[in-house]
Amino acid sequence: xxxxxxxxxxxxxxxxxxxxxxxxxxxxxxxxxxxxxxxxxxxxxxxxxxxxxxxxxxxxxxxxxxxxxxxxxxxxxxxxxxxxxxxxxxxxxxxxxxxxxxxxxxxxxxxxxxxxxxxxxxxxxxxxxxxxxxxxxxxxxxxxxxxxxxxxxxxxxxxxxxxxxxxxxxxxxxxxxxxxxxxxxxxxxxxxxxxxxxxxxxxxxxxxxxxxxxxxxxxxxxxxxxxxxxxxxxxxxxxxxxxxxxxxxxxxxxxxxxxxxxxxxxxxxxxxxxxxxxxxxxxxxxxxxxxxxxxxxxxxxxxxxxxxxxxxxxx
Amino acid sequence: xxxxxxxxxxxxxxxxxxxxxxxxxxxxxxxxxxxxxxxxxxxxxxxxxxxxxxxxxxxxxxxxxxxxxxxxxxxxxxxxxxxxxxxxxxxxxxxxxxxxxxxxxxxxxxxxxxxxxxxxxxxxxxxxxxxxxxxxxxxxxxxxxxxxxxxxxxxxxxxxxxxxxxxxxxxxxxxxxxxxxxxxxxxxxxxxxxxxxxxxxxxxxxxxxxxxxxxxxxxxxxxxxxxxxxxxxxxxxxxxxxxxxxxxxxxxxxxxxxxxxxxxxxxxxxxxxxxxxxxxxxxxxxxxxxxxxxxxxxxxxxxxxxxxxxxxxxxxxxxxxxxxxxxxxxxxxxxxxxxxxxxxxxxxxxxxxxxxxxxxxxxxxxxxxxxxxxxxxxxxxxxxxxx
Numbered sequence: 205x206x207x208x209x210x211x212x213x214x215x216x217x218x219x220x221x222x223x224x225x226x227x228x229x230x231x232x233x234x235x236x237x238x239x240x241x242x243x244x245x246x247x248x249x250x251x252x253x254x255x256x257x258x259x260x261x262x263x264x265x266x267x268x269x270x271x272x273x274x275x276x277x278x279x280x281x282x283x284x285x286x287x288x289x290x291x292x293x294x295x296x297x298x299x300x301x302x303x304x305x306x307x308x309x310x311x312x313x314x315x316x317x318x319x320x321x322x323x324x325x326x327x328x329x330x331x332x333x334x335x336x337x338x339x340x341x342x343x344x345x346x347x348x349x350x351x352x353x354x355x356x357x358x359x360x361x362x363x364x365x366x367x368x369x370x371x372x373x374x375x376x377x378x379x380x381x382x383x384x385x386x387x388x389x390x391x392x393x394x395x396x397x398x399x400x401x402x403x404x405x406x407x408x409x410x411x412x413x414x415x416x417x418x419x420x421x422x423x424x425x426x427x428x429x430x431x432x433x434x435x436x437x438x439x440x441x442x443x444x445x446x447x448x449x450x451x452x453x454x455x456x457x458x459x460x461x462x463x464x465x466x467x468x469x470x471x472x473x474x475x476x477x478x479x480x481x482x483x484x485x486x487x488x489x490x491x492x493x494x495x496x497x498x499x500x501x502x503x504x505x506x507x508x509x510x511x512x513x514x515x516x517x518x519x
Numbered sequence: 520x521x522x523x524x525x526x527x528x529x530x531x532x533x534x535x536x537x538x539x540x541x542x543x544x545x546x547x548x549x550x551x552x553x554x555x556x557x558x559x560x561x562x563x564x565x566x567x568x569x570x571x572x573x574x575x576x577x578x579x580x581x582x583x584x585x586x587x588x589x590x591x592x593x594x595x596x597x598x599x600x601x602x603x604x605x606x607x608x609x610x611x612x613x614x615x616x617x618x619x620x621x622x623x624x625x626x627x628x629x630x631x632x633x634x635x636x637x638x639x640x641x642x643x644x645x646x647x648x649x650x651x652x653x654x655x656x657x658x659x660x661x662x663x664x665x666x667x668x669x670x671x672x673x674x675x676x677x678x679x680x681x682x683x684x685x686x687x688x689x690x691x692x693x694x695x696x697x698x699x700x701x702x703x704x705x706x707x708x709x710x711x712x713x714x715x716x717x718x719x720x721x722x723x724x725x726x727x728x729x730x731x732x733x734x735x736x737x738x739x740x741x742x743x744x745x746x747x748x749x750x751x752x753x754x755x756x757x758x759x760x761x762x763x764x765x766x767x768x769x770x771x772x773x774x775x776x777x778x779x780x781x782x783x784x785x786x787x788x789x790x791x792x793x794x795x796x797x798x799x800x801x802x803x804x805x806x807x808x809x810x811x812x813x814x815x816x817x818x819x820x821x822x823x824x825x826x827x828x829x830x831x832x833x834x835x836x837x838x839x840x841x842x843x844x845x846x847x848x849x850x851x852x853x854x855x856x857x858x859x860x861x862x863x864x865x866x867x868x869x870x871x872x873x874x875x876x877x878x879x880x881x882x883x884x885x886x887x888x889x890x891x892x893x894x895x896x897x898x899x900x901x902x903x904x905x906x
Contacts, residue, residue: 250721250724251721253591253719253721255587262730266726266728266730267729267730268729268730268731268732268735269729269735270729271726271729273724273726274724275721275724276719276720276721276723276724276725276726277719277724277725277726277727277728278586278587278719278726278727278728279727279730280586280587280610280617280728281583281609281610283579284579284580284610286580287545287575287579287581287583287587288583288586288587288590290545290573290575290584290587291543291545291583291584291585291586291587291588291589291590291591291593291595292588292590292591292719294542294543294545294573294584294588295542295543295588295590295591295592295593295595296591298543298569298571298593299591299592299593301569302542302569304542304592304712305592305720305722306720306722308721310720310721327576327577327579327580328576328577328579328580330576331575331576331577331580334576335573335574
């Protein structure tokens with residue numbers, strides 16, 4: 205197991221010095237998703253079992269006979285991370301109760317991309333959350349099917365160009381807005397839902413730790429920058445993660461027992477969405493009118509969220 | 520040995536699962552498996568066994584949850600039928616490739632469309648190549664015995680493969696039969712708690728389900744094929760062990776009045792019982808006919824089949840599924856292919872019959888034996904279809 209160099213200088217009390225996702229994996233340069241994954245695993249610690257859906261993080265980490273995972277890890281298929289993690293959780297519970305494994309609390313953790321969460325994995329996730337399994341589900345959302353070559357998912361934002369929602373002469377990219385998965389998870393009445401982004405590492409780590417402490421289902425939607433799929437510069441990954449939050453496109457908040465709370469500073473005025481869009485090739489085809497439309501959508505979603513935050517009564 | 524009690528076979532299947540002290544069950548209801556699911560829920564909710572019951576939202580998730588549970592070291596069970604098994608299809612070869620000893624009961628039912636809840640084998644046949652050990656039960660007692668044996672077979676260190684036990688929907692699942700249950704003590708002796716070769720736990724972190732590049736994928740496939748072929752030896756060993764402990768011996772291929780018979784009927788599943796009555800009636804008329812019942816479908820018991828049919832002139836294969844636009848029924852096609860090089864092999868007549876719950880009576884078996892006599896070629900034929 206490798207350790208971070210000069211660890212004493214950096215956030216010594218915040219992060220586990222051990223690496224649970226080892227270096228030498230095959231992620232793209234500037235990948236925001238693998239950065240999120242590394243931080244998540246550090247925050248979770250070693251008493252976990254990870255069930256991973258097929259996708260970028262699986263493919264870059266587990267080419268037999270190699271593995272980047274230092275924690276117990278299973279990959280079965282694309283759409284069933286929620287179900288596999290349900291089985292793991294049930295097994296650990298039963299075996300511990302029956303004295304067949306060590307009397308040690310181990311958290312079942314599911315990790316999937318946006319396709320494995322909001323599209324094909326939706327049903328298995330909904331079932332797992334509804335049944336109340338003691339698990340954390342992480343959606344590492346890079347807003348399209350990047351592993352198969354940048355095809356649109358229902359997490360792809362409005363007007364973004366992908367290979368199946370191209371910027372054509374008649375239809376300019378993704379026709380619909382992003383599916384609001386955190387809201388759908390809140391509707392499952394689970395104890396903890398949060399949004400996070402690796403450009404805000406302390407916020408991300410805090411949320412992961414909180415989710416792990418929850419006895420029951422928890423869901424964290426992690427915005428994961430993807431230079432390859434977004435046609436952005438790999439050195440601007442962290443910047444894009446900051447801009448997406450500052451423009452209100454992806455607000456950082458948590459919903460604890462139904463109570464909404466912003467975990468970012470609420471700006472008096474949001475940064476214009478154009479600041480975020482202009483750094484990405486997937487929005488290159490947008491003209492000023494299109495940007496207006498995107499801005500209007502962002503404003504609307506932001507107001508909806510602010511209304512919920514203002515009404516901070518738990519259920 | 521306890522005394523015989525009358526019980527519905529689906530319920531008996533779940534009672535047998537309970538005797539095996541499973542740790543996790545993940546079941547989604549589907550006709551005609553539903554009594555199995557319901558009774559298993561009763562057993563677990565009444566605390567008769569200490570297990571987790573996951574009320575999954577689909578069969579895809581039931582097999583996936585079983586995969587996760589089994590990988591974490593649990594003894595995991597699921598049961599399904601027809602569309603449910605079809606929905607599991609994607610995950611079945613993953614479970615076998617990962618060598619997870621999941622056991623599944625399948626209440627055989629026709630596959631849609633058109634929708635039919637009644638019995639045939641068209642649900643299990645598309646799963647033939649998924650790398651699971653695949654058995655057929657003929658009656659309720661076999662369901663009880665084979666269920667318990669399945670866990671021991673699946674978990675054996677020389678096997679480590681999932682097992683699917685086929686139980687004909689309605690025609691077997693919903694029968695009330697006199698059954699003998701082994702005691703808990705006897706089952707505990709036969710089937711100790713699972714000792715997994717490897718499991719998901721932070722005490723010993725490992726990665727399962729890593730993907731294969733072209734450098735290694737073929738080797739993995741051959742290993743799986745070899746493992747499935749090799750499992751037969753252990754299956755037979757465990758069946759003999761069962762025979763010694765409980766007095767009922769199981770074989771990969773069972774025979775009835777087959778020795779020296781000119782004509783042999785080949786069946787799988789519950790129709791064997793009806794066919795045996797037809798054999799008795801034909802024998803009374805002086806017709807030299809016998810019965811061969813395939814208990815194992817995967818691994819295919821070729822040696823045992825060869826021994827059972829030695830010297831027979833006509834082999835009549837009863838297929839309860841179709842390979843549309845192909846060579847006929849899956850069982851008939853496979854037997855033809857496997858015996859192709861055998862010198863003096865019998866003429867093989869393949870009947871497609873009993874689809875979607877169409878009743879196959881004693882008279883029907885007799886009629887098929889008559890028909891087979893007249894048939895000149897080896898092309899497959901539908902029996903009992905209104906033209």
